[in-house]
Amino acid sequence: MxxxxxxxxxxxxxxxxxxxxxxxxLCLYLxxxxxxxxxxxxxxxxxxxxxxxxxxxxxxxQGNLTNAVEYxxxxxxxxxxxxxxxxxxxxxxxxxxxxxxxxxxxxxxxSTPVTRRKVINTQAAVLVTGLVVMCLFTYLGGYFGVLxxxxxSEFDLGVFTELNLIVMxxxxxxxxxxxxxxxxxxxxxxxxGAGFGVTLLFxxxxxxxKLSEKLSWLKYCTIFTLYQPEKIIxxxxxxxxxxxxxxxxSILIFAAASFIFQKRDLSL
Amino acid sequence: xxxxxxxxxxxxxxxxxxxxSIQVDMGQIFGYLGPNGAGKSTTIRHLMGYMxxxxxxxxxxxxxxxxxxxxIHSILGYVPGEIAFVExxxxxxxxxxxxxxxxxxxxxxxxxxxETFDLDMRVxxxxxxxxxxxxxxxxxxxxxxxxxxILDEPSSGLDPLMQKTFVDLLHKEKSKGKTILISxxxxxxxxxxxxxxxxxxxxxxxxxxxxxxxxxxxxANRYEVExxxxxxxxxxxxxxxxxxxxxxxxxxxxxxREISEILEQISQYPIKALDIPRQRLxxxxxxxYYDEEA
Numbered sequence: 001m002x003x004x005x006x007x008x009x010x011x012x013x014x015x016x017x018x019x020x021x022x023x024x025x026l027c028l029y030l031x032x033x034x035x036x037x038x039x040x041x042x043x044x045x046x047x048x049x050x051x052x053x054x055x056x057x058x059x060x061x062q063g064n065l066t067n068a069v070e071y072x073x074x075x076x077x078x079x080x081x082x083x084x085x086x087x088x089x090x091x092x093x094x095x096x097x098x099x100x101x102x103x104x105x106x107x108x109x110x111s112t113p114v115t116r117r118k119v120i121n122t123q124a125a126v127l128v129t130g131l132v133v134m135c136l137f138t139y140l141g142g143y144f145g146v147l148x149x150x151x152x153s154e155f156d157l158g159v160f161t162e163l164n165l166i167v168m169x170x171x172x173x174x175x176x177x178x179x180x181x182x183x184x185x186x187x188x189x190x191x192x193g194a195g196f197g198v199t200l201l202f203x204x205x206x207x208x209x210k211l212s213e214k215l216s217w218l219k220y221c222t223i224f225t226l227y228q229p230e231k232i233i234x235x236x237x238x239x240x241x242x243x244x245x246x247x248x249x250s251i252l253i254f255a256a257a258s259f260i261f262q263k264r265d266l267s268l
Numbered sequence: 269x270x271x272x273x274x275x276x277x278x279x280x281x282x283x284x285x286x287x288x289s290i291q292v293d294m295g296q297i298f299g300y301l302g303p304n305g306a307g308k309s310t311t312i313r314h315l316m317g318y319m320x321x322x323x324x325x326x327x328x329x330x331x332x333x334x335x336x337x338x339x340i341h342s343i344l345g346y347v348p349g350e351i352a353f354v355e356x357x358x359x360x361x362x363x364x365x366x367x368x369x370x371x372x373x374x375x376x377x378x379x380x381x382x383e384t385f386d387l388d389m390r391v392x393x394x395x396x397x398x399x400x401x402x403x404x405x406x407x408x409x410x411x412x413x414x415x416x417x418i419l420d421e422p423s424s425g426l427d428p429l430m431q432k433t434f435v436d437l438l439h440k441e442k443s444k445g446k447t448i449l450i451s452x453x454x455x456x457x458x459x460x461x462x463x464x465x466x467x468x469x470x471x472x473x474x475x476x477x478x479x480x481x482x483x484x485x486x487x488a489n490r491y492e493v494e495x496x497x498x499x500x501x502x503x504x505x506x507x508x509x510x511x512x513x514x515x516x517x518x519x520x521x522x523x524x525r526e527i528s529e530i531l532e533q534i535s536q537y538p539i540k541a542l543d544i545p546r547q548r549l550x551x552x553x554x555x556x557y558y559d560e561e562a
Contacts, residue, residue, distance in 0.1 A: 004368025
């Protein structure tokens with residue numbers, strides 16, 4: 001890792017990061033604001049309960065809206081937040097390596113005494129920093145929302161923290177393979193395509209496996225199976241071991257990406 | 269000192285480098301000339317440690333370019349052929365980051381260079397013209413006073429005045445004993461700077477020549493004289509001067525003796541025009557291109 005490079009990268013990347021992080025913060029904050037309105041509405045609860053069970057499973061809806069965390073999980077952590085994180089993580093992973101290789105500016109970074117290993121590890125560190133900042137902002141958005149609008153009895157901070165941690169680690173894994181693609185491919189658009197392609201495939205498989213009993217075996221083919229907000233809320237989720245697995249696998253993939261980048265020919 | 273030893277690198281499309289060997293000594297400016305796609309940039313990528321050779325090796329000051337590129341990079345300045353900077357940075361950010369990565373403490377040389385090249389550092393990089401970006405790349409390559417300098421088509425985009433400033437800078441660096449390699453596909457870019465020129469074509473070195481010898485080849489060896497009167501021309505043809513050819517009132521006279529002797533002879537008659545066709549460096553090189561082709 002090289003501090004000068006890290007500083008320069010964070011400065012260049014800062015605007016995009018804060019746009020995304022602030023979006024996350026604001027979305028969740030505003031969403032929590034609507035919670036008291038809906039949780040008191042009998043009509044809304046009836047609509048939810050009238051949905052077919054498979055649809056409710058696919059979207060992680062449990063039909064119980066007295067809990068703020070569950071409300072957030074259903075309306076944010078299972079939908080918009082995933083898309084926001086996907087966009088941020090994959091775009092950033094590609095911008096940090098393959099864009100520089102594609103456009104040729106990597107030549108400058110690699111013409112200094114800083115080794116390739118250090119350059120690539122610094123870029124990985126920038127990606128991880130960005131992801132952590134992004135998740136932290138959103139976490140705080142939810143937390144402040146709850147402080148402002150929700151009764152404490154309807155909110156469990158421990159469960160909420162667990163939920164945020166797991167979603168961050170899932171995206172650490174997504175970030176790691178996107179970074180790997182970014183290190184392998186010469187062209188930015190190939191890396192972007194691979195990153196989004198694989199992630200959306202995982203996401204689609206997860207949806208399908210929940211919609212139909214016959215296709216439920218598909219859940220073994222997607223990483224989103226490890227992400228189950230419902231189970232976290234119910235307390236039947238093995239947070240510690242799943243976190244460990246996610247962290248270890250991500251580190252291994254980052255290490256592979258770094259290794260490949262050090263050994264490959266670069267057309268700069 | 270830059271040394272490339274029987275370096276071969278084959279690409280899937282049959283292109284690449286084949287058994288390339290060159291050597292650039294301290295205090296030497298080495299011109300690396302070839303058409304687009306001949307392998308100039310590939311050679312430089314090997315020197316920079318961006319590519320690993322299939323066989324053979326490249327070293328700079330004794331360090332292997334692939335294995336020990338970090339040691340080389342601390343004494344090396346590089347202007348890439350592609351002008352692409354990291355986005356979202358100002359020129360100052362960029363130079364600061366590069367100086368930081370080089371562990372460079374002093375700003376003196378950078379300031380001097382900015383002044384020499386008259387670069388407006390307040391303009392954001394994305395709004396800079398090609399020439400301004402090229403200046404920034406040059407400042408970046410020279411600001412840490414490197415011992416070895418590698419330049420990939422460095423004067424593209426510079427106006428004639430700045431090209432001259434740049435040539436002066438190269439001569440100054442040369443006199444300090446720096447090792448300099450310049451690649452180019454334009455002859456004139458090397459004419460005022462290089463001591464030695466290597467020509468590469470289709471991945472192979474065709475020739476390595478001293479520029480001074482080449483300049484000798486270029487010396488004028490004939491005069492074209494146009495007389496007013498046909499009789500005068502006939503007199504000259506029979507005067508003992510070697511007339512290579514003549515048509516109309518024009519004669520082409522070989523310079524095979526003292527110049528004053530020739531001038532004395534022809535100046536006895538009224539002359540309409542006198543032309544000394546000078547061979548350009550370009551023509552000399554074209555000869556090599558075509559020789560290979562044949």
